[in-house]
Amino acid sequence: MAFEGLSERLQNAISSVGTGGQITEADLKQMMREIRLALLEADVNFQVVKTFVRRVNERALGSDVLESLTPAQQVLKIVDEELTELMGGEREEVILATSGPTVMMMAGLQGAGKTTTVGKLANYLTEETKIRKPLLVAADVYRPAAIDQLQTIARQLDVDVFSKGTEANPVDIASEALAYAKDNGHDLVLIDTAGRLHVDETLMNELRNIKAAVQPQEILLTVDAMTGQDAVNVAQAFNEALDITGVIITKLDGDTRGGAALSIREITQKPIKFTGQGEKLDALEPFYPERMSSRILGMGDMMTLIERAQKDYDEAQAEEMAAKIKDATYSFDDFLEQLDQVNKMGSIKDIIKMIPGLNKIPGIDDLNIDEKDMGHLKAIIYSMTKEERANPDIISQSRRRRIARGSGQDLQAVNQLIKQFNQSRDMMSQLSKGKTSGMKKTMRQMRQMSGGGQGMPGMNLPGMDNAFKTPEQLEKEREDKKLQNRLRKMKKRR
Structure with a gap:
């Protein structure tokens, strides 16, 4: 998708800013160099790059960090405002005639x-x-x-x-x-x-x-x-x-x-x-x-996502689905319906990038749900009877073997899908009732099922478990990982 390379470079440049009470000239010089290179590599006009960098530099140099903002967040705010201005500031509507065509x-x-x-x-x-x-x-x-x-x-x-x-x-x-x-x-x-x-x-x-x-x-x-x-x-x-x-x-x-x-x-x-x-x-x-x-800048785009969703969902449908999720009566038919609605909104990867915070989860860029994989899931569900789709709890082992034969998938794939579906349904029910206890455990189980090449293709969300960790926990894990890598290298030298 457009801007992916630019987005990554700009985010890296901004996050490199120091953590003190002010943005220093040294911080700013390095960051401006990275921003300049990122824009030029994205094929932005040289004169436009020059003007943009000058504007950001003038606003950021010596700028007091706002209360509760880190220097990186302050610079991010400045870059966001200047990027917005660069592209026009506000949306301009099409001009319609007051009379006649x-x-x-x-x-x-x-x-x-x-x-x-x-x-x-x-x-x-x-x-x-x-x-x-x-x-x-x-x-x-x-x-x-x-x-x-x-x-x-x-x-x-x-x-x-x-x-x-x-x-x-x-x-x-x-x-x-x-x-x-x-x-x-x-x-x-x-x-x-x-x-x-x-x-x-x-x-x-x-x-x-x-x-x-x-x-x-x-x-x-x-x-x-x-x-x-x-x-x-x-x-x-x-x-x-x-x-x-x-x-x-x-x-x-x-x-x-x-x-x-x-x-x-x-x-x-x-x-x-x-x-x-x-x-x-x-x-x-x-x-x-x-x-x-x-x-x-990786901050998501919830308004566009909401507008896309509003085009494809009517209110009565949404309320009915919310009630089913809350009561844990969500069925495979509902799953197919939502899958079709989501497909109308665009690729899962693009949708995730519109949700603030989700794009920061480590490994989320590796998420790639293949159309063929989704076809395999649908084939399994379509091989179920109407009764089985409505009530997955009745699907016995003999029924699962029949579904596997009918869909052209192996038994393990059918078992994985049904188990993941049940766990997802329980997790959504807990969320809708405001309960978070047990949800982290459910997410871990789902990742274990879909990881290591053993689960259904396309069902793995890399790094999703990190969504439930604090920044301090994530930083400690990174430091532990670095230490382990250093120890491994030392062992190899011996």
Whole structure:
């Protein structure tokens, strides 16, 4: 995922700050060097890095540590505030017309995901705003299959497309689409303009003419996060030619260093309005600078997690599930239902990173739940009868053998899953009743079952046991481990 390398480097740099009452110049010099390197490696624009480091340095140097804050926490607060400011400070909403249809013009180079983003934006706006009847406009007449792609997306969303084929002039298409929208009650016109492999004057002239013809409320530029500094250069060129109103960054879920998101706002002075994190038409998220900063600095992002959960869970369902958990009547059917809901929210690894504190648990980065492993779990559960799924306590050894045969898994895997399920159910019941005694023991048992290659694949949560230890206990364990390593090395030398 984007920012992983940057996140780790920044957190390490900040945690290296001294523990006295003030941040010394020596502390700050070392930390600033690490931050500078981390940002440059993430492909953040050099000038942006220079300005950012200067701002943090000026605020942190000699800064009195606030009451109850360590120097590292004080610097973390400063870096968080400056990162947030670097990315725009506050979320900027899309601009909607006060009367008549809202017109949005989508621009970008080929390969940035512009046409897919048109569909994502139409889907988002119909769900989250007063927009109810969007019209997608096929104004890209040059790229092979661009019109077909837009029509396919429109069918998936059940919305209309305005197209005049590949022979028409894109400016005429945009003008006629706006007139059509007014006549047919469309409240949003999303114009998918042509892209190029690189910025050229012919493209820019065409886009300027479309802008003059339809007077859009928004000109949104789609850029590919994986192109790094090129994304910033593209944004700068389009902004100079069109005076864009905002940016949508795509492929932020890919193996990218994330520098574009940290540079574009500072270079163009135009807001990042959305990020695309996946191929599905619902994989578009509003961009909140403060939330992105928190995620980069390892402080989680509970607001985004809550919003994702609210989209997929209704209140009655949640209350019913909470009651079952409290009474320990939670069944395998409930487990399957929740598994599907969680999958809609994203990968388990990404969800964990949004929960403050969980990402600090040693070994959590090694957590990787494979889709195939989840398929194996589902196969076991689907091989149970309806009665067995509802009441796991009736599953005898002979029933377990039958389930193993039906699912294509071995008996040990079936036994492990049922035992882990029962222990999890008990633990959740204790938590819901406010009881924590015995929970640590249950967690240890679950780790022992899933560790050492003996448990069900994907069920192990490395380091979760550490969530129940104090910082002093963790520090003592680290020191003991270091001492043991030194003793082993001394024995080897002998």
